[in-house]
Amino acid sequence: MKAPDFDYLRPANLADAIALLVQHDGDAMPLAGGQSLMPMMNFRVAAPGALVDLVDVAELRGVTVEDATLRIGAMTRYVDLMNDNDVCKAAPLIGMALPHVAHDAIRNRGTLGGSLALADAAAEMPAVMLVLDAAFEIAGPGGTRIIKADKFFLGHYETALAEDELITAIHIPVATPDHSFGFHELTQRHGDYALAGVAVSRTNSTYRCAFFGVADRALRVAELEAALSDGSDIADALHHLSAIDFADDTKANAATRQRLAGVALTRAIEGMQT
């Protein structure tokens, strides 16, 4: 299908972008890379009265590493992250996960901020952000605020972002040599949304694991992380997965998803890299 009609607006800076969102009072949507929003509009799941294209907003661009923090502008495209040695060194998990995000042609337009703001339950980046203990810089009519990733994702397509707010940047603590990372996902076709996937970090013996594609949002399981951190065998820790309220749909039922989550976790940990 084709998208319904809308006004196309292209603000030159952040203040104008926020002002347009405020002015449209919930009827405008920000357009980042459009790789999820365009399909949703073509399906007519989304029908905003106006699109606020963020392509010219310079404040949303740029990648810096400063004071042990990697700061990624929200409009940074996946392809630019993959090709950025500073990013892949400061946050190796991002480099491991990105080849699994859709395909070349999608990664040439899709942005990190766009994916996080959409918060698809099966997307890779929200889980990566949870594992990396990322924080999001958010701008709105009242100014800016910082919110941690673990307070941001509230459900499928549901976040702590208000309708007139934008993610401006993502802050990630720079990895140190005692960090190692793992990533694995199971899909029907390479690049498709995962039936189950997991991102893992280990610091000394402490594990953080965030699953995606399994429930209504990317999530960590405290009991599972505690068992792994205490030195439990992976196989013995897997029963803690039952704490997840697994999605049950036409692609996979809940029991299958729980089984696949265990397989993904086992493979991710076995393949961990520093």
Next chain:
Amino acid sequence: MSRTIDITLTVNGESVAATVPSRINLVDFLRNTLQLTGSHVGCEHGVCGACTLTVNGETVRGCLMLAVQADGADVQTVEGLADSGRSAALQAAFTRRNALQCGFCTPGMLASAIGYIDAGGAPDRKAIREHISGNYCRCTGYQSIVDAICDLIEEARA
């Protein structure tokens, strides 16, 4: 309410100026307004890859980009790939390997394959398969398509 926008862009080396409705995606603009019907429209949600084309030297989905977003861009479609001779060797490899049956996926396959070859992709069947995993061939002719891409890279390296 101004729901049409003036754009100028370069398509297959020619400058184009047009007034487009904001809701028209790039591939529909190319097909319906410019009559460049080589790019195909399949799923219209970025999954099938039939509309894959090149914008500013990078492959994109023509159905997931608005025509207004291509303002100022340099767009190349399969017609441009063919007319410029850029895809001649790849087309010959596709023909030799019988890598097209109904032909619907072929323009997108060519664009994706050229993206892979231009990036210095290896003649590695697994890597080629992963790269074209974003392009559906509903005749399921994948083996021959991988053969054709692999052949071309090997020939160029020989």
